Amino acid sequence: MPAPPGLATQVRRLEARLSEVLGDQVWRESGIGGPDDIEQLKARISTLEQQAIDLELKIQDRDDDLAAARAANRELMAQLNRAHE
Numbered sequence: 146m147p148a149p150p151g152l153a154t155q156v157r158r159l160e161a162r163l164s165e166v167l168g169d170q171v172w173r174e175s176g177i178g179g180p181d182d183i184e185q186l187k188a189r190i191s192t193l194e195q196q197a198i199d200l201e202l203k204i205q206d207r208d209d210d211l212a213a214a215r216a217a218n219r220e221l222m223a224q225l226n227r228a229h230e
Contacts, residue, residue, distance in 0.1 A: 151205045158198050
């Protein structure tokens with residue numbers, strides 16, 4: 146069974162994030178890293194990107210919950226309509 150689309154997207158984003166973090170770490174440890182203010186800005190950007198990913202995942206979870214609730218509602222309405230016939 147293939148992974149749900151949201152999961153595949155999350156995996157790709159996490160892989161990209163890991164690659165970025167490891168690349169930054171190697172860059173800093175090599176001694177060729179930029180000035181501290183640039184590093185602080187990059188750290189802030191990374192934090193904000195992770196927060197955006199987390200929020201997107203929460204939205205996807207809520208969308209999934211909403212879709213499930215709508216499906217349950219449709220089924221219950223169908224059952225009520227059949228009971229009245």
